[in-house]
Amino acid sequence: MLESMLIYLPLGVIAGVMAGLLGLGGGLVIVPILTITLKMAGVHEEDIMKIAVGTSFATICFTSLSSVYAHNKKQSVMWDVLIRFLPGVLIGVFALGYFVNYLSNTLLSYLFSAFVLFSIYNLVKKKPPVVEDKAPNTHFLTLSGFGFGIGGISALVGVGGGAMTVPLLSHLGHEMKKAIGTSSAAGFPIALAGAVNAVWHGFDAPNLPEYSFGFIYLPALIGIAITSMLFAPIGAKLAHKLPQVALKRVFAIYLSIIFVQMIVSAH
Incomplete structure (x- = not known):
């Protein structure tokens, strides 16, 4: 198990x-x-x-805690927005997470690939920067409705929802740093609900690899969690110092490579 765990340490850094x-x-x-x-x-x-989806959720539980702690120190987490956003998110995760166990590996790969394309679009599209936070007090039902959609999609593809939450909050008029900080905070309950789903639905599944806990692969979880928790605060500091446009373009290139890889592996 130790040898397998060490393979995932560099992945946790990224x-x-x-x-x-x-x-x-x-x-x-x-x-x-x-x-x-x-x-x-x-x-x-x-x-x-x-x-892959279940293990991703489990690692995000640790990563997001470390990230949100760093962002909260810089007062970039909008807790009032988060409270209105989370009820819909949690309902969406549990509602659509139920169906993951019944979808084929190929279909899940295609769903993830579609989500990657959506993420690339959000990263490269031009939008006016919000320098000062002047967002209206968005209604509870509106934010929860958006949260339901984000939570449901997150449950299907194993992500914390940041690729959707950040653009949404930015579109609603919140400055980018606060959108990123609040997205990090929202990632924890999304990931926790997804991890619970993964354990619940995979607990009695046949043919699981050794050291699995439901649909969570423990060597990957431990290896990624160790380094991701250490490096998330570094990323949070960089978010307040580096130009976001250049960073987003680099990440978009990475996602383009991932998109091709996922399409090829689905066949």
């Missing part, structure tokens, strides 16, 4: 930095690489995406 830097939970980094390593480890084909 996931942690991305979590703090762009408000992403790290799932866009973790899921694609897990599909490769799990396949190389001989995991049953139909379980690969389910385990």
Whole structure:
């Protein structure tokens, strides 16, 4: 188990930095690489995406806690917005997370690929920067409604929802730093609900690899969690210092490579 765990330490570094830097939970980094390593480890084909998604959620629980702590110190978490956003998120995660166990590995791969395309679009599209937070007090039902959609999609593709939450909050008029900080905070309950779903639905599943806890692969969870928690605060500091446009373009290039890899692996 120790040897397997060490393989995932570098992955946690990337996931942690991305979590703090762009408000992403790290799932866009973790899921694609897990599909490769799990396949190389001989995991049953139909379980690969389910385990990748479940393990991604479990690691995001740790990454997001570290990230939100760093962002909260800089007062960039909008807790009032988060409270109105979370009820819909949690309902969405549990409602659509129920169906993950019944979807094929190929379909889940295509869903993830579609989400990657959406994320690339949000990263490269031009939008006017919000320098000062002047967002209206968005109604509870409106935010919860958006939260339901984000939570449901997150449950299907194993992400913390940052690629959707950050653009949404920015569109509503919140400045980017606060959108990223609040997205990091929202990632924890999304990931926790997704991880519970993964354990619940995968607990008695046949053909799981050794050291699995439901659809969570423990060597990957431990290895990624250790380094992602250490590096998420570094990403959060960079988010307040580096130009976001250049960073988003670099990440968009990475996602483009991931998109091709996911499409190829689905066949």
